[in-house]
Amino acid sequence: MQFSECACSGKNLTRQVRPAVLAILAGGEEHGYLIVQQLAELRLFGDNETPDPSGVYRILKQMETEGLVTSSWDTDGSGPARRLFALTEAGTACLSHWVATLQEYVAGLEELIGMMRHATRQAGEPNA
């Protein structure tokens, strides 16, 4: 049976770009293109899968209007102009809030996984 098109393949899981971007920016200001590349290295994005740049830039823009990051154009250096993003105080606070939120989320997922493992064990056994 093929499940590559099914949700159980994980293709529709959210990649948590928002908290990941905040974590990257906590290490210092960075421009979008590099943020995308750093996101691509996360296990959440699997092997060699790059997040869609369009979506990342959109999220950066949203986070700017929310006051979590600020941006400025960097026209020094070679290549096209780069928009540099930096964390604000609110962004730092948001990041630490995210830590607790994701920890609770993982706890919930682990409860669910436990249920599922239990269920598959029972289903696989001859009889209860």
Next chain:
Amino acid sequence: MQFSECACSGKNLTRQVRPAVLAILAGGEEHGYLIVQQLAELRLFGDNETPDPSGVYRILKQMETEGLVTSSWDTDGSGPARRLFALTEAGTACLSHWVATLQEYVAGLEELIGMMRHATRQAGEPNA
């Protein structure tokens, strides 16, 4: 600072209703209303938060068209007619596929949480 409206509150996290429904149905056939109540008890739904019935029924209908569950009307007993859902073989296979997928997902989230904790520690310290 208030983050109740911010994504970092966790209000937009996906609740993984699909795998949870499969796990519930692995315990035997069940009708939608009770599935919703069992979902509400999961840690993923927090305290006293009930998933929206509308969404759950929609997912059940989708899963039926995908061949993961079957349904039949139960007009016995009192109250309105109930639609009984039961796992198919494909549904059982899908469930065990989900276990591996969610485990990998949790591993990715834990990597991210590690990054975030590291970042907040550094930000919180006087100097590196």
Next chain:
DNA sequence: GTCGATAGTGGACCTTGTCTAGTAGAATAC
């Protein structure tokens, strides 16, 4: 006979993320 619990349905909407496509500067290739 009205209210509340049970049980299911439908539409609009938001958020997250992807796909596709396009603009533009700089380096390299030929």
Next chain:
DNA sequence: GTATTCTACTAGACAAGGTCCACTATCGAC
């Protein structure tokens, strides 16, 4: 010297997962 490629950013359409709101209908309690 222009064609291609890498860098960097932007914009529109779309799909999936969920929530909100509103609705229908059965049954028991009061």
